[in-house]
Amino acid sequence: KAGVTQTPRYLIKTRGQQVTLSCSPISGHRSVSWYQQTPGQGLQFLFEYFSETQRNKGNFPGRFSGRQFSNSRSEMNVSTLELGDSALYLCASSPLANPTDTQYFGPGTRLTVL
Amino acid sequence: EDQVTQSPEALRLQEGESSSLNCSYTVSGLRGLFWYRQDPGKGPEFLFTLYSAGEEKEKERLKATLTKKESFLHITAPKPEDSATYLCAVQIARDDKIIFGKGTRLHILP
Numbered sequence: 651k652a653g654v655t656q657t658p659r660y661l662i663k664t665r666g667q668q669v670t671l672s673c674s675p676i677s678g679h680r681s682v683s684w685y686q687q688t689p690g691q692g693l694q695f696l697f698e699y700f701s702e703t704q705r706n707k708g709n710f711p712g713r714f715s716g717r718q719f720s721n722s723r724s725e726m727n728v729s730t731l732e733l734g735d736s737a738l739y740l741c742a743s744s745p746l747a748n749p750t751d752t753q754y755f756g757p758g759t760r761l762t763v764l
Numbered sequence: 765e766d767q768v769t770q771s772p773e774a775l776r777l778q779e780g781e782s783s784s785l786n787c788s789y790t791v792s793g794l795r796g797l798f799w800y801r802q803d804p805g806k807g808p809e810f811l812f813t814l815y816s817a818g819e820e821k822e823k824e825r826l827k828a829t830l831t832k833k834e835s836f837l838h839i840t841a842p843k844p845e846d847s848a849t850y851l852c853a854v855q856i857a858r859d860d861k862i863i864f865g866k867g868t869r870l871h872i873l874p
Contacts (some may be wrong), residue, residue: 654807684864693808693851693864706860740807755800755807 652676654743654756662762668729671759675722675743683714683753687738688715696739700723728761736763766791770852770865778873780841785868787852788834795855797835799828802849802867811837811850842872 655674663669664740675682684696695708699718716726722743738760742753768788777783796815800808812821813831820829827838827848832840837850852865 685864692866693853695864708861735863742807752813753810755809757805757807 652705654741654754656741656756656759657740659757660760660762662764663731664764665731665733667731668727669731669761670725670727671739671741671761673724673726673743673756675724675741676745676754679745679754680722680741681744681746682718682722683742683744684724684726685740685742686710687740687758688736693740696726700705722762726728733763766854766856766861766863767852767864768852768865770850770868772868773862773866774869774871776871776873777839777842779843782840782842784836784839784852785837785870786834787837787865788850789854790833791854791856791863793856793857795860797830797872798853798855799835799837800851802851808851841868844872844874846870847872 654676657672681700683698685693686696687693696710697704697716698706702718713729714737718724738758740758742755744753767818769788771786783849796813798813799811801811802808811827816829817830817832825840827873829836849869851867853862855862
């Protein structure tokens with residue numbers, strides 16, 4: 651069974667630009683969560699989708715948004731990029747409605763903002 | 765304020781030297797506590813979920829326990845391949861939000 655895939659793996663952008671990251675969950679998984687990981691703040695929860703509905707959202711500004719498609723694939727978008735948005739963005743999928751129970755993480759997208 | 769604190773930040777052990785990692789939490793109602801392992805350059809790998817005080821779970825050389833204030837990840841007779849960062853996270857009952865600790869970097873020397 652294929653794992654969670656994230657594209658692209660690496661990305662370099664400049665301040666003010668916007669970026670879209672993609673996540674394909676494990677087949678049959680309906681829950682997708684997004685996290686930001688930085689050396690200073692650690693792992694921080696961004697949002698969680700289940701069956702195309704955002705069920706939960708972390709404490710991030712409105713520049714961070716996401717969506718989930720009918721095939722459970724998910725995208726997150728960051729607009730007006732800031733230097734502080736440089737981070738590893740992780741996606742996790744789960745077969746269960748409670749996403750943190752047995753989540754499977756992808757390898758992440760490393761975003762660098764110059 | 766809801767908070768999760770892991771200690772120590774880093775730990776170096778000799779192969780076979782057992783020890784424990786700590787995750788203390790202050791949250792307004794716990795829905796669940798989770799342990800993950802993360803290797804460099806990879807996403808976290810799920811290890812355990814604990815839901816109530818007194819609960820214990822085991823997997824190979826790892827054992828997780830939970831009290832009303834903290835959780836311990838006990839590692840028995842570790843091997844070099846157990847070297848990784850171990851992350852603890854809690855899910856808050858009030859709003860299902862998830863908070864991660866900063867992690868403990870564990871290094872097992874052969």
